[in-house]
């Protein structure tokens with residue numbers, strides 16, 4: 001009986017039509033997928049994880065949601081820690097479908113080839129993507145180019161104004177190098193959602209959130225999104241204490257009581273940090289100056305009322 005279910009399940013996974021139908025009913029699919037894997041004694045699949053290979057950046061976008069433009073100095077993910085963290089996730093999950101290496105600016109990390117290689121070694125079936133602002137694409141080393149090619153990783157360029165005049169050259173170079181890449185549509189609009197008062201309705205904020213399935217890995221922890229981890233840079237810049245109220249928003253992946261099914265469930269639920277997220281407010285993308293202001297990030301801190309450092 002079990003082998004019959006297993007063979008049917010494999011057929012379903014190979015059929016594009018069935019996968020399409022399942023995609024429409026994604027939540028039911030996820031439920032069925034998890035249930036079947038549980039019955040078969042298999043580990044679940046995690047659909048997405050992202051991490052900052054470098055938290056800092058070489059482009060100062062006003063209101064960066066990762067606070068990368070106000071990071072203090074250079075902050076890299078330690079490669080050995082990354083290997084350990086991904087190995088632990090491999091113990092919890094049969095596969096991670098999408099692994100996104102970003103930042104900050106990932107190309108600032110000289111060990112990016114190793115990060116790509118380790119991601120592929122530990123999760124052979126994952127889709128691996130590196131999201132970059134493209135400023136360093138012309139200077140990619142042979143080692144990095146080979147890492148993309150050998151590990152079937154995608155280079156995703158976010159197209160900002162400073163790249164508009166160069167993008168055709170970059171495309172030519174990447175095409176000649178054989179790297180699989182894509183260039184996004186011009187990123188001319190940014191949003192801010194941060195409600196510094198922390199009085200948003202948690203459920204409503206989570207329901208409307210565009211980042212709620214962007215599980216974020218950082219130094220032995222995983223969280224629903226990057227906000228609870230990276231808001232420390234906002235606190236440091238503006239003398240605030242938001243991160244202090246968010247302990248427990250990041251899950252220790254080494255907790256012995258954890259299994260992949262439990263962890264998946266936790267990553268799909270609102271966290272207390274959601275009280276700091278409001279309806280998005282959109283604004284024209286611009287490069288920041290050397291004086292970031294709290295209202296660059298916060299919807300409630302209107303110009304003139306927010307504290308600046």
Ligand SMILES: C[S@@+](CC[C@H](N)C(=O)[O-])C[C@H]1O[C@@H](n2cnc3c(N)ncnc32)[C@H](O)[C@@H]1O
Pocket residue numbers: 057062063064065066068102103104105106131132133157158187189190191192
């Ligand atoms: C934080 S960036 C990191 C990777 C790389 N530095 C880049 O910009 O592509 C990842 C994505 O977040 C988006 N992003 C950052 N801040 C944003 C904001 N305030 N509003 C909308 N998108 C934002 C960027 O456009 C980019 O596609």
Ligand code: SF4
Pocket residue numbers: 057058059060061064065066067068069103104105133
């Ligand atoms: S390039 Fe990316 S990480 Fe850097 S400041 Fe802009 S959005 Fe943030």
Ligand code: SF4
Pocket residue numbers: 205206209210211212224225226227228270271273274275276277
């Ligand atoms: S804290 Fe909650 S609402 Fe805010 S970005 Fe993260 S998941 Fe979305």
